[in-house]
Amino acid sequence: MRNLLLLIALLTSCNVFAQNKQATLYLRNGEVLKGLARMKADQTVKFRKDKESEPVIYNFRTLRGLKINKTLSKREDVILLGSFTTYNKDFYTFHYKMIKKKRYTTKPKLLRLLVDGKMALYSEVSAGAPRMSSSGTAMGGTAGAPVERFYICNENQDFVTYFLSDGGGIGKSFKKAALAVFKDYPKIADRIKDKTYKRRDIVEMLEDFNRIYGSRK
Structure with missing residues (x-):
């Protein structure tokens, strides 16, 4: 569908x-x-x-x-x-x-x-x-x-x-691709590993990354 x-x-x-x-x-x-x-x-x-x-x-x-x-x-x-x-x-x-x-x-x-x-x-x-x-x-x-x-x-x-x-x-694999990018960002990586984020959550995952880590230098 x-x-x-x-x-x-x-x-x-x-x-x-x-x-x-x-x-x-x-x-x-x-x-x-x-x-x-x-x-x-x-x-x-x-x-x-x-x-x-x-x-x-x-x-x-x-x-x-x-x-x-x-x-x-x-x-x-x-x-x-x-x-x-x-x-x-x-x-x-x-x-x-x-x-x-x-x-x-x-x-x-x-x-x-x-x-x-x-x-x-x-x-x-x-x-x-x-x-x-x-x-x-x-x-x-x-x-x-x-x-x-x-x-x-x-x-x-x-x-x-x-x-x-x-x-x-x-x-x-969504999990494999996402972990390759976010492996050094535990607050995102943990949610990938426990399947909180799935393929349909790509936008939410990137928005969360920018909210959590975006202001850090």
Whole structure:
């Protein structure tokens, strides 16, 4: 059922972000712009001050991030982009981040901010890999379940590190992944070990970490 909701979320997100929405843009020069914005598939943002204005295209070189307003109905509470429908219910926040791989970082892309603080949590949802036939060819109309990937980022760094995936049959142990990050923070690690935190509690876990340890230097 959850995979079905994620699939609906992925499909509807194209409509949510392909339309002009009330938005606030945060430029790298410190300027803040308010108007209408549309996130595009090429990781740029098309912005107008109002419906009559000429559009301006922003990318990662000029834009740090944005908030897109989205007042939700009860139905939309279920089909949001991603799993966590109770976080920032009236808007989505996105920042340009590079995803750190073993030997390189990706080009900057817009990731949704779920938790801000000393350790930030970001997510993205993508279509699952197509299912393959016994001959090794892709089967039309049989894309796998969507995958939600979570990333963490320390102290507003420009890149994020992969944390965990959910959906699409991908299953790295939540306990193993979480302990690898929080092993030196006993108030979080103990709750991971006794299963107070489970996969569905990723947002709560990061919020608790920032509340307990965020102000320490």
